[in-house]
Amino acid sequence: MTPESETDQQYNFAYLDEQTKRMIRRALLKAVAIPGYQVPFAGREMPMPYGWGTGGIQVTAAILRRDDTLKVIDQGADDTTNAVSIRKFFKRVAGIATTEKTREATIIQTRHRIPETPLEDGQIIVFQVPIPEPLRFLEPRETETRKMHALEEYGLMHVKLYEDIARHGHIATTYAYPVKVAGRYIMDPSPTPKFDNPKMNRTPALQLFGAGREKRIYAIPPYTEVVSLDFEDHPFEVQKWDRPCALCGATESFLDEVIMDDQGTRMFVCSDTDHCEKRRGEGHVGPAQEAAE
Amino acid sequence: MAVTELTPGFSDPVHDSANAFRAILDAMARPGRIVDLPALPDPPKGFDAAAAVLALSLLDDDTPVWIDPGLRNAALDAFLRFHAGCPIIDRTDLCRFAFVGADAFAALVEDLPIGEPDYPDRSATAIVLCDGLTGGLRRALRGPGIQDVAHLAPKGMTEEGWESLTRNQVLFPLGIDTIFVSQGQIAALPRSIRISAEEN
Amino acid sequence: MYVAVKGGERAIDNAHGLMAEDRRGDPEVAELTIPQIREQMKLAVDRVMTEGSVFDRDLAALAIKQARGDLIEAAFLIRAYRTTLTRFGASLPVDTGKMKIDRRISAAFKDIPGGQVLGPTFDYTHRLLDFKLAAEGGEAPMALPVDADGETAPHVLDLLAAEGLVETPGMANDDAAPADITREAPEYPMDREARLQSLARGDEGYLLALAYSTQRGYGRTHPFAGEIRLGRVSVEFMPEELGFPVEIGEIELTECNMINQFKGSKAMPPQFTRGYGVAFGHGERKAMAMALVDRSLRSEELGEEITAPAQDQEFVLSHCDNVQATGFLEHLKLPHYVDFQSELELVRRMRGEAAE
Numbered sequence: 001m002t003p004e005s006e007t008d009q010q011y012n013f014a015y016l017d018e019q020t021k022r023m024i025r026r027a028l029l030k031a032v033a034i035p036g037y038q039v040p041f042a043g044r045e046m047p048m049p050y051g052w053g054t055g056g057i058q059v060t061a062a063i064l065r066r067d068d069t070l071k072v073i074d075q076g077a078d079d080t081t082n083a084v085s086i087r088k089f090f091k092r093v094a095g096i097a098t099t100e101k102t103r104e105a106t107i108i109q110t111r112h113r114i115p116e117t118p119l120e121d122g123q124i125i126v127f128q129v130p131i132p133e134p135l136r137f138l139e140p141r142e143t144e145t146r147k148m149h150a151l152e153e154y155g156l157m158h159v160k161l162y163e164d165i166a167r168h169g170h171i172a173t174t175y176a177y178p179v180k181v182a183g184r185y186i187m188d189p190s191p192t193p194k195f196d197n198p199k200m201n202r203t204p205a206l207q208l209f210g211a212g213r214e215k216r217i218y219a220i221p222p223y224t225e226v227v228s229l230d231f232e233d234h235p236f237e238v239q240k241w242d243r244p245c246a247l248c249g250a251t252e253s254f255l256d257e258v259i260m261d262d263q264g265t266r267m268f269v270c271s272d273t274d275h276c277e278k279r280r281g282e283g284h285v286g287p288a289q290e291a292a293e
Numbered sequence: 294m295a296v297t298e299l300t301p302g303f304s305d306p307v308h309d310s311a312n313a314f315r316a317i318l319d320a321m322a323r324p325g326r327i328v329d330l331p332a333l334p335d336p337p338k339g340f341d342a343a344a345a346v347l348a349l350s351l352l353d354d355d356t357p358v359w360i361d362p363g364l365r366n367a368a369l370d371a372f373l374r375f376h377a378g379c380p381i382i383d384r385t386d387l388c389r390f391a392f393v394g395a396d397a398f399a400a401l402v403e404d405l406p407i408g409e410p411d412y413p414d415r416s417a418t419a420i421v422l423c424d425g426l427t428g429g430l431r432r433a434l435r436g437p438g439i440q441d442v443a444h445l446a447p448k449g450m451t452e453e454g455w456e457s458l459t460r461n462q463v464l465f466p467l468g469i470d471t472i473f474v475s476q477g478q479i480a481a482l483p484r485s486i487r488i489s490a491e492e493n
Numbered sequence: 494m495y496v497a498v499k500g501g502e503r504a505i506d507n508a509h510g511l512m513a514e515d516r517r518g519d520p521e522v523a524e525l526t527i528p529q530i531r532e533q534m535k536l537a538v539d540r541v542m543t544e545g546s547v548f549d550r551d552l553a554a555l556a557i558k559q560a561r562g563d564l565i566e567a568a569f570l571i572r573a574y575r576t577t578l579t580r581f582g583a584s585l586p587v588d589t590g591k592m593k594i595d596r597r598i599s600a601a602f603k604d605i606p607g608g609q610v611l612g613p614t615f616d617y618t619h620r621l622l623d624f625k626l627a628a629e630g631g632e633a634p635m636a637l638p639v640d641a642d643g644e645t646a647p648h649v650l651d652l653l654a655a656e657g658l659v660e661t662p663g664m665a666n667d668d669a670a671p672a673d674i675t676r677e678a679p680e681y682p683m684d685r686e687a688r689l690q691s692l693a694r695g696d697e698g699y700l701l702a703l704a705y706s707t708q709r710g711y712g713r714t715h716p717f718a719g720e721i722r723l724g725r726v727s728v729e730f731m732p733e734e735l736g737f738p739v740e741i742g743e744i745e746l747t748e749c750n751m752i753n754q755f756k757g758s759k760a761m762p763p764q765f766t767r768g769y770g771v772a773f774g775h776g777e778r779k780a781m782a783m784a785l786v787d788r789s790l791r792s793e794e795l796g797e798e799i800t801a802p803a804q805d806q807e808f809v810l811s812h813c814d815n816v817q818a819t820g821f822l823e824h825l826k827l828p829h830y831v832d833f834q835s836e837l838e839l840v841r842r843m844r845g846e847a848a849e
Contacts, residue, residue, distance in 0.1 A: 011577065017577070017579070020576075023676075040677075040678030040680065041678055042675065042676045042677050042678055043678070044576045044675075045569075045572040045573050045575065045576045045816065046573065046576070047573045049569065049816075049819065049820035049823060049824065050816065050817045050819075050820025050821055050824070051820040051821040051822075051823065051824025051827070052820065052824060052827065054820075074827070074828060075828050075829075075830055075831045076831060079501050080501055080828055081501040081504060081505055081828075082827050082828070083501070084501035084502045084505060085501075085505060088502070088505075111827075112829070112831050112832060113831055130821065130824070140807075141681075141807050142681055142807060142811075143681045143682070143807065168843060169843070169846065170839065170842075170843065172839065174832070174835035174836050174838070174839045175831075175832040175835045175836075176832075191829075191832050192831075193831050193832060193834070193835040194835065195835065213817045213820060213821055215678035215679070216678070239835060239838045239839075241838075254831065254834075255834070256830055256831065256834055257834055257837065271830075271831050271834075
């Protein structure tokens with residue numbers, strides 16, 4: 001817990017002024033009521049650049065309570081520079097408690113990953129989103145994509161995925177893989193690897209998405225059906241690694257590839273640093289640890 | 294009107310509204326769940342404490358509000374104007390929030406804005422003042438935010454009220470969102486929720 | 494052993510320290526003061542005020558100093574500061590017809606009522622490096638006194654409008670609250686009011702390139718510089734409780750009214766049309782570019798065929814903000830390794846299958 005004296009008193013609690021918070025809060029309620037639909041909101045300029053998570057930061061600032069415990073991850077890790085910077089920002093402007101442990105957090109702000117530890121009822125995960133529109137790369141015009149969502153005209157997306165299969169034998173989308181939420185809206189799950197898509201389905205936690213530059217907020221309520229688009233003959237599947245985490249031996253987690261030397265020696269380790277540390281704390285050992293012992 | 298008639302707002306607006314909002318968000322994300330709102334010591338006379346907290350947390354000069362004539366009085370107007378600064382309007386089709394008694398709800402639903410196909414979020418949220426959140430006509434709820442099935446039985450909701458909400462659901466993704474309030478508690482019913490009378 | 498980035502917090506603190514040192518440069522050289530920047534880097538200050546959307550010369554000068562002369566970064570600092578300010582309301586529209594003029598030219602007429610006033614301009618300078626400026630401590634130059642200093646003059650285009658030859662400017666609906674792009678998410682098609690706001694804070698270089706493209710034939714608009722004026726206007730605000738306007742200050746503006754040939758369409762008879770540009774302080778390039786792009790974006794309203802990038806609202810407006818653009822471009826520096834890992838896995842798998 002940060003002592004009160006370290007909190008920056010020049011700004012309102014959690015930086016945003018109350019009117020801005022109310023505007024975002026109202027947008028959040030509509031987002032929850034219409035799962036997967038992108039609610040326009042008057043995103044503010046934040047003291048960090050667009051692209052650095054200003055949407056997620058505004059959502060977190062609008063929902064934050066004094067007694068919250070915040071976890072911030074980037075690429076699954078708590079110690080990446082941007083995660084450190086955002087965590088520091090909220091410590092400074094809100095004086096809230098922070099944690100690196102998924103289970104202890106009431107709010108988790110993330111860029112590009114969903115923690116491996118299953119989320120629970122009462123937790124909120126806030127995603128930082130660069131391009132919220134799943135149809136954007138098929139149709140650059142907002143006026144058109146809005147119509148497509150209104151008419152539930154999603155054929156183009158299926159055609160695109162099927163063209164991948166025809167050309168490559170696979171759906172060549174590996175992250176920001178489109179999902180259908182509660183049987184209605186197609187949604188961009190933010191650039192998380194498709195490995196994390198199944199975690200979005202029927203999770204007991206509330207999932208909120210903020211796109212600052214594009215000024216959109218969307219949400220998935222708890223226990224909501226989230227289906228990754230696929231085809232009968234080409235069902236959705238996630239990435240697999242042919243080896244365990246070198247440090248903790250996990251076989252079910254998303255692994256980062258680390259290049260070790262000039263000869264191209266590689267090591268694969270959990271991208272979720274909290275998950276990896278927890279497992280090691282429980283006595284799990286990976287091949288790299290075994291070799292060292 | 295005399296200054297003394299103005300009842301107080303939040304004692305700590307920043308944190309009180311943050312706490313209230315999280316309770317409201319929790320309710321909207323888990324339809325049917327009864328959630329406690331932080332208490333307001335002294336709501337305007339005749340107005341529900343939870344409704345007053347909702348108003349202080351969500352309303353400002355960007356949110357035109359319609360108030361059921363059966364609920365409206367000078368003390369409530371003064372409270373909303375002073376603490377929230379929201380315009381109080383007579384046209385239901387232009388409001389963002391509507392405060393209505395459970396008995397008058399059925400007649401109101403179809404007059405509220407339901408959004409546009411391109412912008413379904415441009416719709417009203419109805420805040421329905423009830424005599425209790427349990428013990429009334431009971432309905433089963435299914436949909437986003439509900440693991441299997443939830444139930445809700447706000448006291449004062451009529452058959453017609455439930456029917457109008459069932460018709461509202463068919464409009465999804467258009468439609469209004471509803472928050473039932475009573476004695477410091479709320480339960481939400483977003484448009485996404487399927488309503489049925491059967492018990493299982 | 495495990496080499497991934499650790500100690501992010503210390504790395505960030507160190508980077509901040511290095512940047513502060515770099516900003517100061519050689520400590521043997523005198524430190525820049527805010528008044529120096531404000532007075533001697535006026536055009537940089539004016540650009541930062543325009544793109545930062547705050548009229549405050551001292552703040553803009555501070556931002557330029559802090560940003561080490563990076564004007565987009567400086568505009569960003571100003572914008573981030575701006576969002577923390579309380580919004581009291583909207584001023585009354587400023588009346589540029591009552592501008593106290595320091596410079597005013599029309600390329601469409603030889604002479605105009607009120608006269609052509611050249612004012613401070615690079616236009617007829619020879620672009621030869623002036624090595625006298627390299628020496629410090631010279632005497633401050635004094636301009637000759639001019640006649641028109643601070644006079645007012647009618648808008649040139651109003652003279653044509655009286656004859657019906659040029660369209661009368663569109664009037665904002667006085668009853669409706671003005672659009673505010675800082676408080677509403679953009680919605681397309683966007684009204685001209687909101688379009689002009691977006692263009693006014695848009696990047697000068699971007700608008701310059703788009704305007705140039707229209708001159709080269711990508712959506713040609715046949716422009717004449719009807720009038721460019723630089724000067725000071727008073728800003729008035731009407732507090733709800735007073736019921737009458739009070740002057741709250743004076744700002745310097747550059748305003749450009751372009752006259753564009755128009756052969757007429759189903760929607761309008763043949764007449765000259767207008768494009769409008771405005772900038773805080775002295776910003777002629779910006780105001781002119783904005784005026785050309787404004788006119789291009791009116792293509793749909795005027796019933797013209799839309800064929801060129803500068804006529805395409807969504808394209809022009811959703812990319813004109815340099816604070817947004819630079820953020821999204823530079824965010825590529827942030828780690829993306831989980832997504833890259835996902836792609837690597839796919840490419841390896843597909844190569845494996847291809848080899849089989």
